[in-house]
Amino acid sequence: MNAKTRKHDMTQGTEWKLILLFAIPVMLGNLLQQLYSAADGIIVGRFVGEAALSSVGMTNGVTFLCTAFAMGLGVGASVVVSQYFGADRKDEIPVVVDTALVLSIGVGLVVTVLAIFGGRAFLSSVMKAPDHLLDEATIYLQIYAAAMIFTFMYNVIAAILRGMGDSKATLYFLIVSAVTNVVLDLLFVAVFNWGVAGAAVATSISQTLCALVSLFYLRRRFKPVKGHRFDKKACKMILRMGIPSAVQQSIVSFGNIAMQRLVNGFGQASIAAYTAGNRLDLFMFVPVMGMSTSLSAFTGQNIGAGDMQRVKRGLRATLVLSFSMAVFISVLLKIFAPQVVSLFSLSGEALIRGVEQVQCVTWWFWIFSLYMAIGGAFQGAGDVVTQSAITLITLFVRVSLGYLGVGTGILDYEAAWVTMPIGWGVALVISMIRYFTGGWKKKAIAGELAENKK
Numbered sequence: 001m002n003a004k005t006r007k008h009d010m011t012q013g014t015e016w017k018l019i020l021l022f023a024i025p026v027m028l029g030n031l032l033q034q035l036y037s038a039a040d041g042i043i044v045g046r047f048v049g050e051a052a053l054s055s056v057g058m059t060n061g062v063t064f065l066c067t068a069f070a071m072g073l074g075v076g077a078s079v080v081v082s083q084y085f086g087a088d089r090k091d092e093i094p095v096v097v098d099t100a101l102v103l104s105i106g107v108g109l110v111v112t113v114l115a116i117f118g119g120r121a122f123l124s125s126v127m128k129a130p131d132h133l134l135d136e137a138t139i140y141l142q143i144y145a146a147a148m149i150f151t152f153m154y155n156v157i158a159a160i161l162r163g164m165g166d167s168k169a170t171l172y173f174l175i176v177s178a179v180t181n182v183v184l185d186l187l188f189v190a191v192f193n194w195g196v197a198g199a200a201v202a203t204s205i206s207q208t209l210c211a212l213v214s215l216f217y218l219r220r221r222f223k224p225v226k227g228h229r230f231d232k233k234a235c236k237m238i239l240r241m242g243i244p245s246a247v248q249q250s251i252v253s254f255g256n257i258a259m260q261r262l263v264n265g266f267g268q269a270s271i272a273a274y275t276a277g278n279r280l281d282l283f284m285f286v287p288v289m290g291m292s293t294s295l296s297a298f299t300g301q302n303i304g305a306g307d308m309q310r311v312k313r314g315l316r317a318t319l320v321l322s323f324s325m326a327v328f329i330s331v332l333l334k335i336f337a338p339q340v341v342s343l344f345s346l347s348g349e350a351l352i353r354g355v356e357q358v359q360c361v362t363w364w365f366w367i368f369s370l371y372m373a374i375g376g377a378f379q380g381a382g383d384v385v386t387q388s389a390i391t392l393i394t395l396f397v398r399v400s401l402g403y404l405g406v407g408t409g410i411l412d413y414e415a416a417w418v419t420m421p422i423g424w425g426v427a428l429v430i431s432m433i434r435y436f437t438g439g440w441k442k443k444a445i446a447g448e449l450a451e452n453k454k
Helices: 003-007 015-047 050-058 060-086 090-126 131-146 148-163 168-191 195-221 232-264 268-304 308-344 348-363 365-381 384-408 420-437 448-453
Strands: none
Touching: 015 050, 015 148, 015 168, 015 195, 015 268, 015 308, 050 060, 050 131, 050 195, 050 232, 050 268, 060 090, 060 131, 060 148, 060 232, 060 268, 060 365, 060 384, 090 131, 090 148, 090 232, 131 148, 131 195, 148 168, 148 195, 148 268, 168 195, 232 268, 232 384, 268 308, 268 348, 268 365, 308 348, 308 365, 348 365, 348 420, 365 384, 365 420, 384 420
């Protein structure tokens, strides 16, 4: 094992240190990714107005739905790569890399076309976007979708690198991209007065740059496989791991779309508040998601190496770390929620409702931290179907309770967020049952490619 490979090896050393050191660049990278949406929201809200902020927020569910497939492909590639890496079968990784890139380009093109030509109809008919917000929301979505193929490429490349234990490279890519996005946002929106379109152009250019830089780095590490850029067996494994994850992410997106549609019925103040609250929630999720991603890579490598006891110790360490971070963040946001929400230039009823959302979520954020930690272990083990099923049940509970509460008059505009902790609680209970019954341990795939080649 050479020095570069050993540097990213998570099969040896103190578990909590490895997981935390891997997670820190992931957290910083996720934080920078959230700056895309936060910069759009803050700058659009400040320089264009509350209605424009609502228009941008209207597209969140649709853009997340589009990228759900990219995230799914990334998970599939990451699981395969991490288990091969842990099993010391690194000579087979370049084939997986090339296959995953071809898949990302193909699926990305399809999603791009659908989003550009079907986006307006989706916003109008499915999300019930108010007429006065529809035009600007459509413009933002179509410009954003034009760079979708690069979003797909980056998600897959980042997942591959993380699967091999390399979390720092993606951080460097995102630093360049995030700085570019903020500068262009200010230039296009504040200086050129391009409004919502300017924010979308800034985001698209930044995502394209991020993908191209990451592709250049990946090609320095993995040369294209001569005469064999696409492997059907590797594709089958990536899709087997990736499709359930893509379905899971799509379910999350549809759940968000359903709740956004519910909020849309309560007027612009609620829409603006929900937009700001969601963006702040995503910032809250950054450390927890980083720990989950780190544990996924750790689990994949150690299952590939056949060390299940080490996987369990890693999960215990991650539970403690994630819970501690969640409590710390919750206390801070509970205290400073009004100041943070006001960054989005909300006032009056919109500000009040935005603060309500953030403070409600902070009470129960620790539940989400535990659920995501266990989910990271499942994902690294290849038990992606279970994780998708848990997500489906969770969102069904949340959406059902939300619409039932509004329909019966028990809940009002707050239905979109007071139901979140209930969904997390259901997810945590089911995850614990799955973990202790042990079925997740039997999903490793590291030996399958060799068997297929026989």
